[in-house]
Amino acid sequence: MIRFDHVSKTYRGTKRPALDSIDLEILRGEFVFLVGASGSGKSSFLRLVLKEDRPTGGNIHVLGQDLNAISNRKVPYFRRNLGVVFQDFRLLPGKNVFDNVAFTLQVIGKSRGFIQEAVPDVLQMVGLAEKANRLPHELSGGEQQRVAIARAVVNKPAILLADEPTGNLDPSTSAGIMTVLERINAGGTTVVMATHDNAIVDHMKRRVVELVTGQIVRDEDQGGYGMTAEIALQDSGLTAEIALSEGLVRPTGPAQPHTAPVRQVPPMPSTAATHVVRPDEAEPVRERVTVPPAPEQATDARDQAARQQRATAQQQAAAQQAAALQQVRQNRAAAAAGPAAPAAPSAQTPAAQAAPPMPPQSLAAQPAQPDPRDPATESLTLAEKLGLRAPGAAADPANDQNVGPTT
Ligand SMILES: Nc1ncnc2c1ncn2[C@@H]1O[C@H](COP(=O)(O)OP(=O)(O)OP(=O)(O)O)[C@@H](O)[C@H]1O
Incomplete structure (x- = not known):
């Protein structure tokens, strides 16, 4: 469905790659x-999937x-298979x-009859059937985000x-959004979500x-947010090499075959739920959702082997990660206290002991760098960014x- 083979992306005018030889199969x-500290490359990954940007190395396959x-x-035709949701909703304020x-649907030329049927369906799914006539400013943030999600999935994208769809929302509203995303996923849509929401x-x-x-x-089934993702890069000087050498994360190899079962979740109530639906609470979904045919199949045996491999590695890594993180924090605290308070040696993790402490000066070594964005992308209209109209088309x-432009 999505496959990255040795994909790298280095932006113009920058030295360090935003993505560095990524191998991944979804x-x-x-x-x-998709988790990671600010600047770790999450949005760059999503932009490459959307073909909003080109990799500087490697190959990307999406939907075969x-x-x-x-x-x-x-590209606009390719993007019709993809729905996109952003942190800032990006609704049209006058509509x-x-x-x-x-x-x-209008932009891609769907008939009035189709629109009259599809829009109420999707608004029902996101729990906004009663608010079809409201303007965006008359909605809460969570409701606005559900409109944005409805817009992203009304054309039944495969992906x-x-x-960061919950980036601007409070925890209970975020839980409602996640319920909607789970429901969409249960209908067969592959969901890739970049988030800081641990x-x-x-x-x-x-x-x-x-x-x-x-x-x-790290590439983990049924994973947690993790520890390195909690540490802002600018604040820690943490790099992939340090994270790996200190055992904060386990190394990953080339993309592993992996299959996740499509689950069924309950229909959305008309108000935002404050509860994230878990797989074991699932019931059949009522909404009409197209499940696209699988372009590729992983065998059960391969899948099981991959899962087993991940589970074993996760267990082995867990204790080591906890100890290593503690060591990193001790080192940082000691460094911040200055030379009079050197880092205390620890018997917990040899790798962590060998690693140099990360002084606050290292923060300056990796400042937040809002490098100039690609003007070509910046000037796209919303319809173009959504892949609904070719760039420059009337x-x-x-x-x-x-x-x-919308950013
Ligand atoms: N258009 C661009 N031009 C130059 N550098 C860029 C551009 N877009 C991103 N970068 C840089 O690439 C790196 C990865 O950025 P990216 O936005 O992918 O990270 P992120 O993990 O999504 O961060 P955040 O969580 O803050 O959104 C950063 O160092 C960023 O400054």
């Missing part, structure tokens, strides 16, 4: 959390297509809920990419892929489509 029906082989002209969702990741127990300075340092004056 199969149909999976729900994958080699992204290098898709011409710019065909009501119904029209915000219908917008996607939903979500970049509570959600820990609670949902889904596959977790962790990035440190552009490298995958907007339909009958519809309010010529919006954006």
